[in-house]
Amino acid sequence: MSSPATSPAKKRAKRARAPKHAGETRAYRFPLDVTPAQEARLHEARFACWRLRNRLVQDRIENRDQVKAARAAGIAAAYLTRADQYEAVKGYAKHDQDWGALHSQVRQNVAVRVDEGCRRWFEARRDGRSGVKPPRLRRFESYRGFTYPQYGRAARIRNGRLELSGLGAFRVNAYRKIRGRKKTVTLAFAQGRWWCIVTAEIPVGLVHPPLPAADPRPDAGVDPGLCALLTDSHGVAYDPPQAWHNDRRRLARAQKTLARQWQAHDARYLAQAYAALALGLWPVSYRHVPRSKRLKAQLAVVARLHARIANVRDHHQKKTAARLADQYRQVAVEEHGVQFLLRNRRLARLAADRAIHKQTLRLQSKLGPRYVAVGNRRPGLGGNSQSCVCGAAVPKTLSERTHRCPACGLVAGRDHVAANVVQLMAFGTTSPTLQRGAGSLSTGDGEAKGGACERRVSEPARASEASGKRQPHADCDQGHTTGGEPTVAGKTSRHRAKRRSLALAPQPPGSPAGCRRL
Numbered sequence: 001m002s003s004p005a006t007s008p009a010k011k012r013a014k015r016a017r018a019p020k021h022a023g024e025t026r027a028y029r030f031p032l033d034v035t036p037a038q039e040a041r042l043h044e045a046r047f048a049c050w051r052l053r054n055r056l057v058q059d060r061i062e063n064r065d066q067v068k069a070a071r072a073a074g075i076a077a078a079y080l081t082r083a084d085q086y087e088a089v090k091g092y093a094k095h096d097q098d099w100g101a102l103h104s105q106v107r108q109n110v111a112v113r114v115d116e117g118c119r120r121w122f123e124a125r126r127d128g129r130s131g132v133k134p135p136r137l138r139r140f141e142s143y144r145g146f147t148y149p150q151y152g153r154a155a156r157i158r159n160g161r162l163e164l165s166g167l168g169a170f171r172v173n174a175y176r177k178i179r180g181r182k183k184t185v186t187l188a189f190a191q192g193r194w195w196c197i198v199t200a201e202i203p204v205g206l207v208h209p210p211l212p213a214a215d216p217r218p219d220a221g222v223d224p225g226l227c228a229l230l231t232d233s234h235g236v237a238y239d240p241p242q243a244w245h246n247d248r249r250r251l252a253r254a255q256k257t258l259a260r261q262w263q264a265h266d267a268r269y270l271a272q273a274y275a276a277l278a279l280g281l282w283p284v285s286y287r288h289v290p291r292s293k294r295l296k297a298q299l300a301v302v303a304r305l306h307a308r309i310a311n312v313r314d315h316h317q318k319k320t321a322a323r324l325a326d327q328y329r330q331v332a333v334e335e336h337g338v339q340f341l342l343r344n345r346r347l348a349r350l351a352a353d354r355a356i357h358k359q360t361l362r363l364q365s366k367l368g369p370r371y372v373a374v375g376n377r378r379p380g381l382g383g384n385s386q387s388c389v390c391g392a393a394v395p396k397t398l399s400e401r402t403h404r405c406p407a408c409g410l411v412a413g414r415d416h417v418a419a420n421v422v423q424l425m426a427f428g429t430t431s432p433t434l435q436r437g438a439g440s441l442s443t444g445d446g447e448a449k450g451g452a453c454e455r456r457v458s459e460p461a462r463a464s465e466a467s468g469k470r471q472p473h474a475d476c477d478q479g480h481t482t483g484g485e486p487t488v489a490g491k492t493s494r495h496r497a498k499r500r501s502l503a504l505a506p507q508p509p510g511s512p513a514g515c516r517r518l
């Protein structure tokens with residue numbers, strides 16, 4: 001043995017452990033493209049997991065009763081733990097073929113889900129919170145899927161296929177690159193099809209890179225509402241299409257047809273049941289009456305419409321969040337509950353269609369630390385839409401859409417002012433757009449009529465539907481741009497042909513040579 005100083009093993013620097021970064025978990029959901037046989041296999045696994053879950057829940061219920069009885073009799077007794085249920089799952093798997101066929105980690109994950117539900121209930125009891133119940137027996141229809149808790153050999157995506165241990169390989173439309181370290185794979189049945197959800201852990205610094213010291217972008221305040229989904233303090237209203245409202249007639253028609261199919265189904269069931277009773281037999285249960293082809297097809301139609309509505313809503317909310325994140329350095333958002341809107345019978349439908357809370361969650365996810373939550377009340381002044389930037393209280397009803405301040409004379413859109421109040425509370429500044437009308441009116445009739453100078457601000461500008469990244473090019477000779485109208489429609493070959501023919505036409509006097517807006 002050589003001395004420590006000369007030993008190459010000792011000379012080598014001690015390997016530093018990889019630092020533990022704070023990670024953020026992101027979920028990626030991809031649709032599966034399955035054959036009928038594969039679909040049946042997935043449903044079998046879901047059914048086995050559902051049976052196992054209800055068995056474990058039943059064990060917990062019986063255990064709680066035993067503990068209660070034992071403690072009443074003055075005997076010490078313990079509640080079941082996660083480890084107990086792991087052992088129980090092992091035992092069950094030996095005696096049940098379907099449970100034995102499940103991957104061991106999937107089985108354990110069922111126990112984990114039950115345990116977490118129980119733990120939440122224990123914690124609520126300890127903290128004296130009411131309304132939290134322990135896991136209870138559930139119907140198969142509400143049990144949506146199962147999880148492989150470790151990405152890797154047991155479950156992974158390779159060459160466009162999702163490989164699941166014990167279930168086989170499935171074609172998956174993995175249209176996005178998954179960033180970060182993949183952690184879990186969940187198979188879920190929703191909207192009439194199977195999905196695979198991969199969660200990945202990304203270091204926070206990669207999701208939300210630190211802001212440069214000199215960021216030229218302004219800060220903004222945002223006011224969520226029902227007239228426009230979001231209005232920012234610089235006077236831009238973000239008003240995405242109302243997904244449900246636009247499809248409501250189609251949905252109503254499809255659901256009416258579906259209701260008739262169900263009526264026919266019920267009639268068939270009753271006929272079968274009476275026939276069985278006449279023969280002195282016990283009728284089959286409602287759940288086991290086969291559904292007709294028409295009923296199944298109509299269920300799929302309604303499911304597709306609901307999926308479409310959810311997708312349209314999601315798409316526009318993501319887009320709005322991305323646009324705000326691109327334009328502004330920090331965004332302050334007024335956070336308020338939405339239950340009061342949903343309880344209002346005149347507003348509930350619109351409020352549910354707008355999905356304000358989901359939009360704020362999307363903003364949080366997109367902006368990260370650049371999202372600044374602001375309360376919805378100013379002490380002594382009232383709500384953000386009930387006070388002025390000057391500090392005066394300006395009470396108004398919900399139908400009053402214009403803010404008129406008796407103290408400073410500010411007249412502007414209600415949401416625009418509320419967004420500026422939010423910006424003021426978060427950053428101590430207001431947008432110059434609020435002052436825009438002041439100059440034009442300060443020497444005009446506002447002063448001439450005597451009294452306070454009226455500062456007018458026009459209605460908030462509507463945000464363009466096009467992405468902020470697609471700026472029109474100044475050079476019209478480029479064939480692949482729209483030359484002025486940043487719309488998707490302007491990108492089709494038909495529009496390009498029209499633009500070329502117009503560009504060749506004689507220019508009107510006064511227009512800049514070589515460039516023409518359409």
Ligand SMILES: [Zn+2]
Binds near residue numbers: 389390409410
């Ligand atoms: Zn004022």
